[in-house]
Amino acid sequence: MNPQLLWLIPILPFAGFLLNGTLGRKLPRGGVAGIALLFTALPALLVAWLWITMKSADAPLTLATSAYHWITVSGFRVDFAFSVDHLTLVMLGVVTGVGFLIHIYSVGYMAHEEGYWRYFSYLNLFMFFMLVLVLSSNFLLLFVGWEGVGLASYLLIGFYFTKDSAANAGKKAFIVNRIGDFGFLLAMFLLIAHFGSLDFNTVFAHIPALYMSGGFLTAIALLLVLGAAGKSAQIPLYVWLPDAMEGPTPVSALIHAATMVTAGVYMIARCHVLFDHAPAALTVVAVIGALTALFAATIGMVQHDIKRVLAYSTISQLGYMFLACGVGAYSAGIFHLMTHAFFKALLFLAAGSVIHALGGEQDMRRMGGLRKQIPITFWTMSAGVFAIAGIPPLSGFFSKDEILFQVFSHGGALGILLWLVGLITAGLTSFYMFRLWFKTFFGKPHESQHGHSEVPDLHAAHGAAVHARKETTLVMEAEPEPHHGAHESPPMMTFPLVILAALAIIGGWVGVPFVLGGENEIEHFLHPVFHPMPAGQAFYPEFATGGTTEVLLALVSVLTAAAGFYFAWLLYYREPGKSTKLVEANPYTRMAYNLLDHKYWVDEIYQRGIVVPLLGVSRVFLNGLVDTGIVQGSAWVLAESAGGVGWLVRRVQSGNIRSYAGWLALGAACVIVIVLFGYHPLLH
Amino acid sequence: MVPIAYYLVLAAILFCIGVAAFLMKRNIITIFMSIELMLNAVNLTFVAFAHQWHQISGQIFVFFVMVVAAAEAAVGLAIIIALFRVRQTLNVDQVNLLKN
Numbered sequence: 001m002n003p004q005l006l007w008l009i010p011i012l013p014f015a016g017f018l019l020n021g022t023l024g025r026k027l028p029r030g031g032v033a034g035i036a037l038l039f040t041a042l043p044a045l046l047v048a049w050l051w052i053t054m055k056s057a058d059a060p061l062t063l064a065t066s067a068y069h070w071i072t073v074s075g076f077r078v079d080f081a082f083s084v085d086h087l088t089l090v091m092l093g094v095v096t097g098v099g100f101l102i103h104i105y106s107v108g109y110m111a112h113e114e115g116y117w118r119y120f121s122y123l124n125l126f127m128f129f130m131l132v133l134v135l136s137s138n139f140l141l142l143f144v145g146w147e148g149v150g151l152a153s154y155l156l157i158g159f160y161f162t163k164d165s166a167a168n169a170g171k172k173a174f175i176v177n178r179i180g181d182f183g184f185l186l187a188m189f190l191l192i193a194h195f196g197s198l199d200f201n202t203v204f205a206h207i208p209a210l211y212m213s214g215g216f217l218t219a220i221a222l223l224l225v226l227g228a229a230g231k232s233a234q235i236p237l238y239v240w241l242p243d244a245m246e247g248p249t250p251v252s253a254l255i256h257a258a259t260m261v262t263a264g265v266y267m268i269a270r271c272h273v274l275f276d277h278a279p280a281a282l283t284v285v286a287v288i289g290a291l292t293a294l295f296a297a298t299i300g301m302v303q304h305d306i307k308r309v310l311a312y313s314t315i316s317q318l319g320y321m322f323l324a325c326g327v328g329a330y331s332a333g334i335f336h337l338m339t340h341a342f343f344k345a346l347l348f349l350a351a352g353s354v355i356h357a358l359g360g361e362q363d364m365r366r367m368g369g370l371r372k373q374i375p376i377t378f379w380t381m382s383a384g385v386f387a388i389a390g391i392p393p394l395s396g397f398f399s400k401d402e403i404l405f406q407v408f409s410h411g412g413a414l415g416i417l418l419w420l421v422g423l424i425t426a427g428l429t430s431f432y433m434f435r436l437w438f439k440t441f442f443g444k445p446h447e448s449q450h451g452h453s454e455v456p457d458l459h460a461a462h463g464a465a466v467h468a469r470k471e472t473t474l475v476m477e478a479e480p481e482p483h484h485g486a487h488e489s490p491p492m493m494t495f496p497l498v499i500l501a502a503l504a505i506i507g508g509w510v511g512v513p514f515v516l517g518g519e520n521e522i523e524h525f526l527h528p529v530f531h532p533m534p535a536g537q538a539f540y541p542e543f544a545t546g547g548t549t550e551v552l553l554a555l556v557s558v559l560t561a562a563a564g565f566y567f568a569w570l571l572y573y574r575e576p577g578k579s580t581k582l583v584e585a586n587p588y589t590r591m592a593y594n595l596l597d598h599k600y601w602v603d604e605i606y607q608r609g610i611v612v613p614l615l616g617v618s619r620v621f622l623n624g625l626v627d628t629g630i631v632q633g634s635a636w637v638l639a640e641s642a643g644g645v646g647w648l649v650r651r652v653q654s655g656n657i658r659s660y661a662g663w664l665a666l667g668a669a670c671v672i673v674i675v676l677f678g679y680h681p682l683l684h
Numbered sequence: 685m686v687p688i689a690y691y692l693v694l695a696a697i698l699f700c701i702g703v704a705a706f707l708m709k710r711n712i713i714t715i716f717m718s719i720e721l722m723l724n725a726v727n728l729t730f731v732a733f734a735h736q737w738h739q740i741s742g743q744i745f746v747f748f749v750m751v752v753a754a755a756e757a758a759v760g761l762a763i764i765i766a767l768f769r770v771r772q773t774l775n776v777d778q779v780n781l782l783k784n
Contacts, residue, residue, distance in 0.1 A: 657776075662707050 001053040003065040006082045009043045009050075009092070010135060013127035016040065020124060024117025033107045036120035040103045040127055044096040047089075054089060061085075064137060071140075078198055083137035087529040090334055090522075091134040091266055094341045098258045099127050101496035105349050106250040108492030109356060119159060119248065126152035130259050134266060139188050139198040142267065146184065146231065149260045150177050156255060157247040169243035176240040180230015187223035190216060204273040221274055221281030224267065225288070232264030232318045235292045239603055241315055245307040249352030252307060257314045257348050258341035265321040265337050269330045272530055276328065283414070286326025286407075290421040293319030295600070297428035301435070302596045305362050306351045309436050313388065314344055316425060320403055323422060327415070329406030331526040335511045336399035338522070342507045343387040343396055346500035350381035353493055354440060357486040364436065369445035373486040376494045378441050380501035385437045387504040389430035390561040392554075395508030397561075400426060401554050402511060408553055426557055430564025438572035445486075515550045691732035698725035712764055712774045716757070723753050 016039025024032050054061050064083035071078040084092070103123060110119055129152055133145025150173075158170030188198060194216055195203045207217065228234070233241035244256045255261070268275060268285060275282050293316045300312030317340050324333035355362055357374045371378045387394035390401070404426070408419040488494070510525075512518020571579045583593040598604070652663075702722035709715055727746045734742025768774060 658707055661703075665703050665707065 001050055001063070003063040005046065006050075006063060006065050006084060006135060007067065009046050009096075010082075010128050010131035012039045012042045012046075013124040013131065016124035017121050017128060020117050020121035024121055027117065029111070029116050032117045032120050036124055037100075037103055037107070039124055040096065040100045043127070043131065044100045047092045047096045050084060051089060051093065054084070054086070066137075076192065076196055078138055078140045080141065081137045081199075082135040082141075083200075084135065085529050086526050087266075087269060087334065088134050090338060090526070092131070094262075094338055095127070095130050095134060095259050098341050098345050098500070099130075099254060101499055102250050102254040102258075102345060102349065105253075105352070105493050105496040106248075108490045109250050109352055110248065111490075111492075113248075115159070119156075122152055122155045122159070123251070123254070126156070126255060126260070130263075133263055137200055139191060139200070139203075142270075143181075143184060143188065146227075146263060146267075147181065149255070149263065150174060150181075150231075153244070153255050153260055156251040157244045159247055159251070163246070165243075166246040169240075169246040173240040173244050176237050177230045180227045180237055183223040183226025183230070187220045187227065190220045190223070194220075200270065204271075207273050207277050217274060218278040218280050221271075221278035222284060224271060224274070225281060225285055228264030228267050228285075228322075229288060230264070231267075232261050232322070233292075233315045234264070234288050234319065234322055235295060238292060238296065238315050239606060242308055242311045242599075245305070245311050249307065249348060249355060252311070253345045253348030253352070256311065257344040261314065261318055262321070262337045262341065265318065265325060265333055268322070268325045269334055269530075272325075272328075272330050275325070282326055282328065284326075285322050286410075286414075286418055289319045289322025289324075289326050290418045290425075291319070292316065293323060293425040294421050294428070295319075297425045297432065298596055299599050300432045301428060302593060303432075304364050306354065306364050306367070306436060306440065307348070307362055309364075309432060310344070310347055310351060313347075313429065313432065314340075316429060317344065317388070320400065320422065320425070323407060323418060324403040327407050327410040327418070329403065329410075330530045331523045332399070332402040332406045334526060335522045336403055339387070339395035339399040339504070339507050339511075342500055343384045343394075343504040346380060346384040346497065346504050347388065349493070349497055349500065350377050350384060353377040353489045353497065354381075356489050356493070364439040366446045367440045368443040369441070370486055371441040373445075374488045376488060376497065380494075380497040381441075382437065383501040383504050385433045387508075389433050389564060390426055390557060391565075392558060393508070394505050395503070397558070398508035398511045398513070401557055402513065404557055405513070405550050405553050408549070423557060423560055427560040427564045430561040431568050434565050434568030435572050438568055442573055443576055513550060515547060516554070688732050688736045691728060695725045695728040695732070698722075698728065710775050710777055712767075712776050712779075715776065716760055716764070720753060720757070723749055 016035050019035050019039075020027075020032055024035075027035075050063075054063075062083055062085045064081065066079045066081035068080055069077055070080045103120075106119070106123065110116055113119065126149060129145045129148025131145075133142055133149060136142040136145060154170045154174040157173055158167050160166045161170075191198055191203060195206055197203055226237075230237040241256060241261065245252055247256070275285070296312045296315035296319060300309050300316060303309045303312060317336070321333040321336050321340070324330070324336060353374065354367065354370060354377060357370070357377065358367065361367065383394070387396040390397045392398075404419060404422050407415060407422055409415070410418070509518070511520055511522040513520050571582070583589055595601075654660075699722050702718045702720075702725060705718035705721065706715055709718065727749055730742045730746050730749070734740065734746075764774070767779065771779060773779070
């Protein structure tokens with residue numbers, strides 16, 4: 001494949017965006033959907049072609065192309081340049097493949113929505129920026145994609161912009177991401193200062209030589225981690241992701257589960273040379289990842305909104321990826337990124353199908369017994385649930401297990417501790433996913449599924465345990481007409497579900513470890529990226545296997561997942577009311593439940609500790625003093641002084657002929673006086 | 685022979701009287717007359733210099749000034765009569781409809 005053709009991959013969705021964005025309003029729905037699908041299918045085909053090209057090459061191949069010199073300032077140069085290596089290829093496959101499936105799903109899901117063309121043009125715009133992000137061969141172009149996906153995310157979270165909560169969620173996502181971007185920008189400035197370049201190859205080639213000299217490498221790496229934490233929703237910047245669920249469900253699947261939020265992980269993996277030489281920063285990545293994984297999983301256990309459970313689960317799984325990168329197991333992180341893209345996109349889309357089936361209901365307390373009514377959704381979602389819970393031989397098992405093994409073999413007390421956190425998280429993940437599964441698909445159908453909107457007040461039933469901030473659903477999500485019993489979604493929606501379910505099941509088989517008789521192909525595939533070999537050396541070195549330890553660890557994690565399943569089964573299937581009783585058992589459990597239910601009050605702490613003081617400073621100092629006082633004041637002084645001069649000069653223009661004549665006579669008299677008596681430079 | 689300075693001083697005095705009258709009077713006919721006065725002061729200067737330097741062009745110019753002044757008087761007086769018929773006044777300060 002000609003490297004020049006790389007340009008087509010991002011440009012095509014951009015063309016789709018332009019077409020739908022300009023003409024979409026006048027086109028019929030079929031036309032809009034056709035354009036959007038065509039311009040995402042073509043890049044997917046190109047990526048497939050690229051895949052074949054690179055697979056059939058003898059040596060690890062890197063394609064690169066540069067369109068033009070974007071910025072040239074005395075020796076410092078940034079190009080509009082793309083390059084593809086094996087890491088990029090995996091990302092491209094995930095983005096275009098999952099992206100295309102979600103586009104198909106959206107055609108069905110959004111069929112009855114206003115702003116159809118707007119939705120699809122935004123979605124194509126997102127694809128464009130995401131592809132720029134993964135294809136770029138320098139930090140600045142990556143940052144362009146990085147900001148662009150942030151913009152698309154903002155637009156799509158606030159898609160139902162007439163709804164206050166959606167508009168606010170969009171703003172929150174955008175502003176929280178600004179904090180991360182600030183770190184990214186500073187990192188880029190430091191890179192320019194120390195390397196004089198932002199090109200990946202140039203920077204990474206210089207790093208090994210600087211190894212001994214560099215506290216600044218750690219600084220750059222930490223700033224990049226801040227950026228990645230913003231984009232990938234890690235502690236302390238994860239707060240935007242749960243709120244981002246205000247967007248349409250396919251958007252949550254595409255942007256807030258499968259692709260955009262993994263950009264941080266991708267960026268860390270891309271900069272692995274940098275991080276390898278900044279071990280302190282790498283430890284920070286691992287700790288952040290482990291903490292986030294556990295933290296988000298605990299919150300996910302008590303959420304009632306089906307999408308919010310999945311949102312916290314996404315944060316938790318992203319924590320896993322960070323953890324993997326943090327112990328230097330980048331390929332394990334990317335492997336999990338890939339499998340997660342499959343099963344989490346599947347889970348979101350299936351959840352969307354459930355919501356669609358119930359006419360907009362998102363609260364799991366008003367679901368139940370949907371197994372028979374929406375069988376395709378049930379079976380596909382089951383695949384996703386089992387995959388994320390880590391049940392072998394589904395994809396999630398292999399990727400999660402690889403991460404846990406890598407963390408364990410990282411060694412030291414920290415390694416063991418992180419492994420333990422990861423293991424507990426795996427158990428919690430299994431628990432909350434099966435909780436969701438049981439509550440949604442098993443048990444008795446909720447009465448609200450047959451009547452309409454006469455929903456008993458569950459808040460009172462749960463007493464103080466349930467906070468009042470739960471959004472009332474039945475808003476604009478999905479079709480607005482009243483439903484008469486749940487119904488299966490149209491084929492446009494179930495088809496992507498089936499494909500993704502298949503991927504969620506078999507997607508992990510590319511990474512079966514050696515001890516379990518596999519080839520661990522994904523690690524082979526990514527090996528040239530993460531362990532570049534000098535020319536002439538053997539391409540595929542031997543991989544160390546964990547032997548019995550690895551098998552034991554796998555066994556432990558399967559048992560943990562099974563324990564999660566067992567508890568979920570106990571609490572939500574056998575005795576559905578038992579969880580409430582457990583919570584009410586004594587004040588400590590109630591307190592713990594409250595803590596989780598309020599998400600550790602993090603939003604409130606941020607509100608009081610950061611947002612309110614910042615707003616205060618902005619209002620009093622920036623708005624009151626700087627803006628009103630200095631900026632507006634100086635403009636006022638200028639305007640008023642001009643007005644004053646005008647007032648003075650206006651006196652002369654009286655409109656009275658005789659006063660003009662008087663001035664004329666006076667002037668003439670002055671001229672005469674000057675000529676007669678004055679000093680005249682021309683005459684002397 | 686009368687020195688030229690006498691003519692010039694007389695012309696200057698006449699001109700200044702014309703200017704002063706133009707600036708101070710409100711009656712439009714008086715203003716008209718003061719303009720004539722200024723024109724004639726200038727004519728006197730022309731003639732004086734023409735005589736002094738034996739140049740005929742100054743004399744010729746005076747005829748032009750007189751022709752223009754006559755034409756101006758004919759038009760101006762017609763306007764004044766028309767104005768008086770409409771406004772019943774000759775005070776220029778009251779003829780300010782187009783102002784502002």
